[in-house]
Amino acid sequence: MRTHGWGGSPPSDDAEARQRVLDAARRIVLERGRAPRMAEVARDLEVSRATLYRYAGDADDLVTQLADAQMPAFLAALETCLAGESDPARAVVAGLMFVIDRLPEDPYLSLALATDATGARAQSITGPQAQEFGRQVLGALPVDWPAAGFDAVRLSQLVEHMLRLIQSFAVDPGTPPRHGADLEAYLEAWLVPCIAVVRAPVG
Secondary structure (H helix, E strand, O other): OOOOOHHHOOOOOHHHHHHHHHHHHHHHHHHHOOOOOHHHHHHHHOOOHHHHOOOOOOHHHHHHHHHHHHHHHHHHHHHHHOOOOOOHHHHHHHHHHHHHHHHHHOHHHHHHOOOOOOOOOHHHHHOHHHHHHHHHHHHHOOOOOOOOOOOHHHHHHHHHHHHHHHHHHHHOOOOOOOOHHHHHHHHHHHOHHHHHHHHOOOO
């Protein structure tokens, strides 16, 4: 661990150093409403960029770490909201509504999923980080997916479809924006039939 800089108070170990890096990145996101730049984080911590690169590979890595830190609380809230909803279609609709409503309130997950109106990081919506987020959301739903007819391929496709819907609503909520009962009716009309087709027995 490098001790030079750090405002004259070096961290005691690498774990504390990483936490300070994340704390500095959080401050920048909250103050400026965008992803932090490595130079900004280095200045905040009074360390060189070479030191900072020991704890984060680049700005995208910082955003990923911030989002990862938020996931446990986000998924716990999702599980609480959907407790007892075992029907796949209803659970997916409710899960999407939860994510679409909550993402604007979580700047770290929003940045990681490229949901800002500028389109920055938009290419990441089907990337590994977003896919893992989608899998965790489905995993948090109280649904027996194999029993509902969803194998690994179908689940992967459902994750991608959900992520594309999330990005679409985050970038352009509609005119007027869809919320509450209006959003629920829209998702039920166009998503539930698709899930019903997957669940329908063949032959």
